[in-house]
Amino acid sequence: MATKNIANQFSGLPMKALIGAPLKAATDANAMIAQSQTQFIINNCFEKISEDDESLRPIMITFQMERQVLTAQGAYSKSPVKMDFSIPLMTLIPINSLAIETLKISFQMEVKSSREFTRETSSERQQRSNAKGISNNYKAHEFDTELHGTLSSKGKDSGNASSGANYEVSLTAGQLPLPKGMTAILDIFTKNMVPLPTKD
Template structure:
């Protein structure tokens, strides 16, 4: 049994388990870098010392309910920050599972054969009757041992998109509410 325990010594456990974890950390760093580059490229314009937020600019005409018929309209100008409108690639590694299984079957295969034989014969006669006896003895021996080592190594990484930015949610609420008339008090 000491031979089986010896199989586990010298395994680079730090590399086998720590390697995938370090790779996940580096991947998370690269995911964050992509997000920062996206925000910088899509969300801002201008020189690095004077960045200006990119906006989506448009006029929106919406109904105004001031108690008169027909409904009046009001035009408002929207300057929406672009970063609040587009999905930002904000992936993160949610979990990493490292499964390491090593199975050592300690059976060695070594075949050794040995055999030996002995032949004997005798002949003679007695009262005019002759006889002859022959015989042989043989032995054979075979030993078989086999060794089988196997290992499994699985790495499971799960990444998910983060929730939308709060600014995007508020902008969508604003755009959805723009179709409702604005109530105006008509007190003179």
């Protein structure tokens, strides 16, 4: 019953705004980053095939490759063989690193209710009785009796009852991997790297 009352105290809270607003802000920011990233890839990693054609092709970057080869005698040659190979510029850019990696919204609310009570009771009773001739049956003597009695009681009860509830909402938004399309493009680029002998 007490728990239910505490839970009712959360019903008026704008949980949607408290938790949803920062999450939405983060998603909006992520969307803006993704958009600027896409724009960056199109503008800087691709070029137009021609002025008349809207088609794009990747900008290629030439690397020099040197490797030692085995001679007829089975030893490595002293002068390494030089070759050129080209890779798309976009494979050099760590595209996936631009995103809000983790968002943690920690919302804590503590509601405590306590009740204290004190009850004091006291009673006092007095009785007086007088009797003459306590026993007529014997009639041996005559007694005059007088009884005084006092009965008193005093009590004190005190108690403390408390109950509490703690609500914690924790959201974690993680980074998504590269889209399959992007991975496929990068994979095709990587697999098609063919070294060519240097022109000179």
